[in-house]
Amino acid sequence: MTIPTEKEVGAIAIAAGVLVDREVAARIANSIRPALDAFAPIAGTLPFDLEPSAFVLVQISKVSR
Numbered sequence: 001m002t003i004p005t006e007k008e009v010g011a012i013a014i015a016a017g018v019l020v021d022r023e024v025a026a027r028i029a030n031s032i033r034p035a036l037d038a039f040a041p042i043a044g045t046l047p048f049d050l051e052p053s054a055f056v057l058v059q060i061s062k063v064s065r
Helices: 006-015 022-042 053-063
Strands: none
Touching: 006 053
């Protein structure tokens, strides 16, 4: 698992339509690090069927039947 840098956080924020300066992006990157560190031991071990965006696809296919 990669820990996002302030540059990556800034790019994600811009993509979401939110402008943040470098200091705010650095604080965001530092504040989410503990949560990402907590999930690091199981990163990459969850099966792909638990991936959230697949849920919508499954629900759509059930409704359209």
